[in-house]
Amino acid sequence: MSEAQKKILEQQLWNIANTLRGKMNADEFRDYILGFIFYKYLAEKMEIYANSILKQDNIRFRDIKENTKEGKEYIEAIKEEALERLGYFLKPSELFSEIAKRGKSNTNTFILEDLQKILTNIQLSTMGTQSEEDFDSLFEDMDLNSTKLGKTPEARNAIIAKVLVHLDEIDFKLEHTELDVLGDAYEYLIGQFASGAGKKAGEFYTPQEVSKILAKLVTTGKNKLKSVYDPTCGSGSLLLRVAREVKDVNNFYGQEMNRTTYNLARMNMILHGVHYRKFDIKQEDTLEHPQHLGLQAEAIVANPPFSAKWSANPLFMTDDRFSQYGKLAPASKADFAFVQHMVYHLAENGTMAIVLPHGVLFRGAAELQIRKYLIEQKNYLDAVIGLPANIFYGTSIPTCILVFKKCRETPDDILFIDASGEFEKVKNQNMLREQHIDKIVETYRSRAVIEKYSYLATLKEIAENDYNLNIPRYVDTFEEEEEIDIQAVMREIKELEAKRAQLDVEIEGYFKELGLVF
Structure with a gap:
């Protein structure tokens, strides 16, 4: 698919999404349109797989007569295979195109009840199987009886039918397995919703250019990964971005506190062709109730909520994630609690990269003690990278990326990069272009010292600065003014x-x- 065709597809999907815009706010119509796209994907995937099984019998899945004895036998056989291979099952009458066809008819066919039943049946088909948890309540945010879709059942039926008909006209090219057309389009839509969601956007989306940097940093020198983990995974975009940088990822792990966003992450994984056995996304508070105890991940990425509150319960001083530091991150700023959690889950040969506010570089008290322990006692900090202000949705503050490794190739110094001044202003947002991303990544990989951009600070220098990591202390960007x-x-x-x-x-x-x- 050419770039132009890709743009056309993205615009088509956004236009369909806007069919619902007048009815509800961005958060709500996001859940409906992404849910319908996911249903279309599952249905098309089901049909392609079933047709491949039926090819030797010269029949098509959608032509099976479900109420005949022969039809029931076919369906049971295909269901057994599909649950093993795909993790779910849909009958021919439950395919997206069949429901869309009925919605398109001029007889005002009422499809809402059947559609709600189908979405429920997708989940029910997984009961008692290995994929049950991955499909549990995936469509719970799609209330087809909500008055936000229309005041009357007829009005709701009309708007849903219109959306389904328009979606049915788009070819997602799922048979071309080398293309990830739908995955790319889904990412585009998530990004579009994030750009209009204000402060709430940070809960589910990391701008793609930042995702690229994190993914490239943690995959440096790697072609394959045994595991990648994101403890605040949002919609799962960061995990999937890491997968693009290597040939293969064996397992994806993620945890997300928000229920709706957790559903979005699981859909995103499946839509990108990640097999249900290869991902393990959990819903819970990562710091208070970690769900992947014992995990040692080869790559860890995260864009946690900046300076979030957490309990800082004294009982955590006996938790292996925090006990060795002697202090807990303050209750008002959980930034270092996320760092400690990630370090605990990092494999000996792994790399982690986390986006944080600049305060973590210089704040005192408990945060200073944690920072000092990570550098002086453990020597895990590999690089500090300053990013431009106003590149995240919902906040204009400048941020930084901290890179940690347990087995560092250059244990005698820490790389500082000041990329805060290199960006392109687009409307009200600052954007990192490919050249900006490449410069950051190449500087990290080569550990090059570039005037007014990067510097290798010895551990002695950092100790002399009392473990203050404020970037201007190490990278001199001062421009001498003319006398x-x-x-x-x-x-x-x-x-x-x-x-x-x-x-x-x-x-x-x-x-x-x-x-x-x-």
């Missing part, structure tokens, strides 16, 4: 004053001619 010739400026001022006096004389003459007092 001012005071004498020349004074002469210029005197000349201007003389000219002004001359102008006053001339103006006074004009006033006299007009009989006015100057």
Whole structure:
């Protein structure tokens, strides 16, 4: 698919999404449109798989007569295979195109009840199977009886039918397995919703350019990964971005506190062709109730909520994630609690990269003690990268990326990169372009020292700075201003004053001619 065709597809999907815009806010119509796209994906995937099984019998899945004895036998056989291979099952009458076809008819066919039943049946088909948890309540945010879709059942039916018909006209090219057309389009839509969601956007989406940097940092020197983990995974975009940087990822792990976003992450995984056995996304508070105890991940990425509150319960001093530091991150700022959690789950040969506010670099008290322990006792901090302000949705503050490794190739220094001044302004947002991303990543990989951009600080220097990691202490970006010739400026001022006096004389003459007092 060409870039132009991809853009057309993205625009088509966004136009369909906007069919619902007048009915509800962005959060709500996001859940409906993404849910319908997911249903279409599951249905098309089901049909392609079933047709491949039925090919030897020269029949198509959608042509099976479900109520005949032969039809029931076919369906049971296909169901067994599909639950093993795909993790779910849909009958021919439950396919997206069949429901869309009924919605398209001119007889005002009522499809809402059947559609709600189908979405429930997808989940029920997984009961008692390995994929049950991955499909549990996936469509719970799609209330087809909500008055936000329309005041009457007929109005709701009409708007849903319209959306389904438009979606049915789009070819997601699922048979071309080398293409990830739908996955890309889904990511595009999530990004579009994030750009209009204000502060709430940070809960489910990391801008793609930041995701690229994190993914490239943690995959440096790797072609394959045994595991990748995101403890605040949002919609799962960061996990999937890491997968793009290597040939293969064996397992994806993620945890997300928000229920709706957790559903979005699971859908996103499946839509990108990640097999249900290869991902393990949990819903819970990562710091208070971690769900992947014992995990040692080869790559860890995260964009946690900045300076979030957490309990900082003294009982956590006996938790292996925090006990060795002697202090807990303050209750008002959980930034270092996320760092400690991630370090605990990092494999010996792994790399982790986390986006944080600049305060983590220099704040004192408990945070200083944690910072000092990570550098002085463990020597895990590999790099500090300063990013431009105003690149995240919902906040304009400048941020930084901290990179940690348990087995560092260069244990005697820490790389500082100041990329805060290199961006392109687009409307109200600052954007990192490919050249900006490449420069950050290449500087990290080569550990190059570039004037006014990067610096290798020895551990001794950092200790002398009392473990303050504020980037300007290490990367000098000072631009010397041109010297001012005071004498020349004074002469210029005197000349201007003389000219002004001359102008006053001339103006006074004009006033006299007009009989006015100057």
